[in-house]
Amino acid sequence: MAKVTGRIVVDTEQCKGCGVCIPVCPFDVIELAKEFNSKGFHYAYMKNPEACTGCMNCALVCPDAVIKVYRKKVRV
Amino acid sequence: MAKVTGRIVVDTEQCKGCGVCIPVCPFDVIELAKEFNSKGFHYAYMKNPEACTGCMNCALVCPDAVIKVYRKKVRV
Amino acid sequence: MDEQQAKTEDIIKKENLVFDKTKLLTDKAFHYCPGCGHGVVHRLLMEVIEELDIQEKTIGIAPVGCSVLAYHYMDIDMQEAAHGRAPALATGIKRTLPEKYVFTYQGDGDLAAIGTAETIHSCNRGENITIIFINNGIYGMTGGQMAPTTLENMKSSTTPYGRNVKQMGNPLKITELVAQLPGTCFVTRQAVHKPAYVRKTKKAIKKAFKYQKQEMGLSFIEIVSNCNSGWKMTPNDANKWLENNMLPFYPLGDLKTPEKK
Amino acid sequence: MDEQQAKTEDIIKKENLVFDKTKLLTDKAFHYCPGCGHGVVHRLLMEVIEELDIQEKTIGIAPVGCSVLAYHYMDIDMQEAAHGRAPALATGIKRTLPEKYVFTYQGDGDLAAIGTAETIHSCNRGENITIIFINNGIYGMTGGQMAPTTLENMKSSTTPYGRNVKQMGNPLKITELVAQLPGTCFVTRQAVHKPAYVRKTKKAIKKAFKYQKQEMGLSFIEIVSNCNSGWKMTPNDANKWLENNMLPFYPLGDLKTPEKK
């Protein structure tokens, strides 16, 4: 059986830590980092990458277009 | 039997001879004079005063408010 | 003295006078073209103010348009607005003198072209004022150019071959727009070229002032009128043309009343 | 290298890339506040222009408002309008360059307050342009003053005790007004704070450009968005507030389509 799995890549330097990507992720993948980037923002990162399906929800709502989404079919 | 009869008095010097009082008179009372007033207009006058009922139609539409209307009950 | 003349003299007596020019119109003769509807509306307005006995409490705003000199004729305190800005003046007045009756008197160029924003926003704010809007489908004062309300294919000095809707846009029914706004309480369209219309228009104006007293919001009275000069017709032809062409597009009647919003 | 990292590396490969920032957005980082909806709409617009392959034929107009610098981000020819005048610029451009795609991008202060006349008349003339209208219920750029679209009782820096409708007027549904005008062909209200809304908004924008090509008249796309700074909320709270307060008053959906006018 093939399953779709995904990953996001956040441009952490450009991320403004607004957090709007967080509630739209159906699988609770994203969280804000404790650390700041150089602009002083807590950037987003995948706390739970395995759960990502590459559904793109997060990227669709990201106001700064700093999320890249990757998706791949993997055999289970 | 009592009948209503009327008369109009046109301020001939102020009348602009626009003629809009003419078609609204139900009894064809009004006509424009051949003569001009000092402003160069053919003023309105009662060509047929007997027919006037004092209905005020002419006065209502007169754009220059130059028509006075009189009305009286007369015995027939 | 012939019989007819005697009879006439018998009738033309003070006690039989049933219609005369209201005292609130000054003696100054209107500068309007023969047959122009502005004069009728001026008279009705002053009759209403006289009948409501509110001369001392009324402030009117004249527009820039043929009726720019309205203050020569109306015996009330008045202000002359810049082209299109009458509702802004009225707002400034009513907000600082809320007990007064405030009305604007505006043409279609004034109200629906350059003054669009002031019209929409005063209506939307629900200023407690009365707007009298003379829609003659043209810019009368400046020599008959197209107005926002000029009908399709209608000729004007800037549409000498008729208004081409594709190029110049559609005639604008601004009254329908303001009727949509919650700030207006009474929106109606009337005319003054026939006695019955004249009577209705007067009633509408009176209502508007009553609503103003009751602070119900903005009353907006469109009056479809002629500009025989601009239309290049005789006054009677203009009125006929109005009946046959303007009224089908701008149908008369109440668009909104406080009773049924 | 642990297993998970290896797996991730296996997925993050060019061939698996399904979402990336469109090339038509420049590298310049948006100056918008974290969580502001402007960025999403910028992206969607550029995605549509990229997908329709009309970069060479598109001219955009930036407003005065937070998106005043939109031309820093959009890699297309653009003009900066005076506050509220974007539709006039667009008219001037489209009338002299009818083959180009022309859009304006405007805020609610810009479009529905100072620019009311330009909005109404460009819509009424049916200019073949697209208007993107960001309704965030406030003047974002100048520090959160009341906009025409500010909701009843909503706080802003000029209504610190909430918008008092009696005093400041009603929130203005300008989109409902322009939908009434025959010059508009497509009038719709969308949002961008949820993925499904984002998808719909993009479709609407694409449609608008297609109608423009077909010379069907003006397309008007309202996007209800947040101004978390002006509202003084976190971005996620702002979006929730938007859903619960803005959308009931400004319901999403098509108000007018060419199919059913």
Next chain:
Amino acid sequence: MGELRLMKGNEAIAEAAIRSGADGYFGYPITPQSEVIEHLAAQKPEERTGMTLLQAESEIAAINMVYGAAGCGKKVMTSSSSPGISLKQEGITYIAGAELPCLILNVVRGGPGLGTIQPSQSDYFQSVKGGGHGDYHLIVLAPSSVQEMYDFVELGFDLAFKYRNPTMILSDGAIGQMMEKVEIGEQKPRLTEEQIKEKYPWATTGKTKDREKNVITSLELEPEKMEQFNRKLIEKYRKIEENEVRYEEIQCEDAEYLMVAYGTSARICQKSVQIARNEGLKVGLLRPITLFPFPRKRINELADQVKGMLSVEMSSGQMVEDVRLAVNGKVPVEYYGRMGGIVPSTEEALKDLKQKIIGGK
């Protein structure tokens, strides 16, 4: 002494408006002066004094609301910054033409066009020569401190009513945004309708039986009458020039070189004068407080005393023309300025004086 507060220039304007007994404010937000309407809104002027406050749909609507209320003898004002003031030009000339008193605040930013929101003095010509059409003048006051922002509201209203003429307070982003200590005055009562009727019999307050109707207008179709009206205006402006010139002199008594500057620039030059004096240079500063009427006579007198003048401005050189007109060739008059929102520094202004005026002699 009244209460002392720390206030922004813009807030001082708002507070002064309420306390001066103003009847209304109509405005549209724009940086760097939105604090005026914001401060008013926070203050609930309706409750404090019954003063009306309305955020208009545009600057044009706002100035025309002012027109309407001013026509009723009400004490009303508006405020904006450069682009918004440009939009008000038609309304302003109507108000001048209808001879209505009102107060207009311009917190100037850099132009032309959208420009920048930083402070500037590049609206000088617009304010004093007439940015609108026709022959008219505003009374123009140029505050250079937050205290003057506060004080000039009442002064501006007084002059406006005295001459039935709009007054402009020509400020800039620096003074609008800056906080300083302000001495706050007493609350003055607003005029009652009866008082207005008595003091301003021309106002449209509703025609009573005992007087003719009042009409507020600037229209006159007969050129002869229009010209008479124009002459009446000129006569009024002459009176204003005679009676209302205001300026401040700083170390002018023995000055050999004169700086002329107003508003923020004058603050800068004040320090330049200090430094120059420390260096033993006899430099003075004339600060026009009224830009119209311009202190022409005094400058002309000083031209007999000094060897040259430098007009320091945050513009490309506007007031310098009025200085030159006043001096009429007696001594060299030069200009130094910065633009685009940049405020000249004390040092560079002095350096320029040395180069162009002192050294040049």
Next chain:
Amino acid sequence: MGELRLMKGNEAIAEAAIRSGADGYFGYPITPQSEVIEHLAAQKPEERTGMTLLQAESEIAAINMVYGAAGCGKKVMTSSSSPGISLKQEGITYIAGAELPCLILNVVRGGPGLGTIQPSQSDYFQSVKGGGHGDYHLIVLAPSSVQEMYDFVELGFDLAFKYRNPTMILSDGAIGQMMEKVEIGEQKPRLTEEQIKEKYPWATTGKTKDREKNVITSLELEPEKMEQFNRKLIEKYRKIEENEVRYEEIQCEDAEYLMVAYGTSARICQKSVQIARNEGLKVGLLRPITLFPFPRKRINELADQVKGMLSVEMSSGQMVEDVRLAVNGKVPVEYYGRMGGIVPSTEEALKDLKQKIIGGK
């Protein structure tokens, strides 16, 4: 010689616009210049040359339509009269700030406010000093005949494109309404899109792969850059002042007394000069054709020759300030004017010259 026609000044403008290959006209009617748009409408410019014609909803919309089209490198214009021009001030400063070429016609009437529809020259300051905010200048052409109304359309466009700066034709009701003989030029073709792209690479015509995007704006948030931009503008104005001054001299060679007048006033003064010469008085007339740039240098030279100057204007005395600035105290400069729509008569202008300048010596 081209075809001769009898035309109103306003009609000449319209015809010249079509024949100069203009791409568009956007305007709103106002007396005394509505014939411009009316003549255009009657001419079906869409059919004659493909030129766009649109009656806008307001003057503000019109000037901003001009902005948009001008930003695309199109040759576009608008026209109005005083109150309408006041409304355009924001748009005009935006156009100046964005460095866009366009043509603006002001057929001046008497002000302030609604004023009168009769001819006037009281918008001089507004035109040359800047009625909008910020430091900018229009190129201002002052026609004094219907032929010049015609000719200055093309000249105005040429200058506008040469310097990327708005040009204003400052006319008045008399010249707009008057008919005179006009020599009509050939029809010029409108530029093609390709030609525009080549000649005006800054225009927003759609970003192609081979160039960066074009942006038309007047916004600059960084004061340093804004100031640089202001300096660039000043440099441009300096060039214009160097290269584009235009004036006419009538009997100035041996003049002892000089009248300075433009437009309609210059027509009047021309006759005054004739009469004066008949009386043996050595009077000359300098007629500025460009009001900005102003013929400062030439007037300054003439100040070395003549004993005094009289500026004759249909205003309360505006251009006289520029004359005085040019003369800088060398000889007395006086003003004579009528207002409110009244055109001064030949005789009274001469009488005033005698009283104030000739007699005064």
Next chain:
Amino acid sequence: MNEEIIIAGFGGQGVLSLGKILCYAGIVQGKEVTWMPSYGPEMRGGTANVTVIISDERISSPILSKFDTAIILNQQSMDKFEKDVKPGGHLIYDGNGITRHPERTDINIYRVDAAAEAARMETNKTFNMIVLGGFLKVKPIVELQNAVEGLKKSLPERYQHLVPVNEKAIYRGTKIIKKISKARAEA
């Protein structure tokens, strides 16, 4: 030659076009011309007038307060302009509707009853051309055939068929104009 003329009457009497045709005639004859109308909303049903100058030289001021000739077509204009004719100048008027005839003795007065004549000819619209003919009889500043040329130039294509009847009117005007009085030298 420099002839300064005011033509004044009711709006609708063809005052402005009379002036225009005169100017066109001047152009045909190689002269300089200016035509300066009164304008404004007072035209609304009111009077109209136009100042015309025909000259051999470049015309300086197009706006005048005194005239060589006044052509006056209604009473209001008589009241306004009779006084503005230069001493020794000419006043030409149509007697129709005139209640107060000109009284000056220092000018030459002519009467051309064009309204009546046009009515007689049953071509009311040619009224102003009759006046023109009368004027040119008194002041032959352009040749009659050039006036006809001017007429042709001033009419749009669709009205060219009206040239003959108007031409006739011009010639008729030269016939019916009558001298009323001559300027007395001492005046």
Next chain:
Amino acid sequence: MNEEIIIAGFGGQGVLSLGKILCYAGIVQGKEVTWMPSYGPEMRGGTANVTVIISDERISSPILSKFDTAIILNQQSMDKFEKDVKPGGHLIYDGNGITRHPERTDINIYRVDAAAEAARMETNKTFNMIVLGGFLKVKPIVELQNAVEGLKKSLPERYQHLVPVNEKAIYRGTKIIKKISKARAEA
């Protein structure tokens, strides 16, 4: 006494209100004061700064390019303002988030780790008052009790209950500020 100060940091760090309280303190002590903020849309999530002048005399220019003291609360501000301290002047900074520490040798450098201290005190909002205390320790241009008075004046009625905790923070600031280096005379 004439002290010219720049205070700079992120928006939200209380930079502007720090300056305001300082000014109020000055007023309480009978001084002249000016407070001149940077303003504009670049505030959007960016930096904020304010120039404060406290003086015994009428203050001329409120706009300065060099300062007696710079109070610096983030890296961007360090980059921008370190160079603008007058030789011999003072630079006070919070080390939190600073990646490049000040390097000048001709000025006096102090460090006040107010962010860390506020976190420790569990009163993050008092951050700027700790800084203020630090500053007043180094430059006692107003008395501490007047600073507290200033604080009271600057807070609206509904926040007066916060005075004690902020007062504590001011005093805390005087304790934790550390001298890093002293201007070298030859610089």
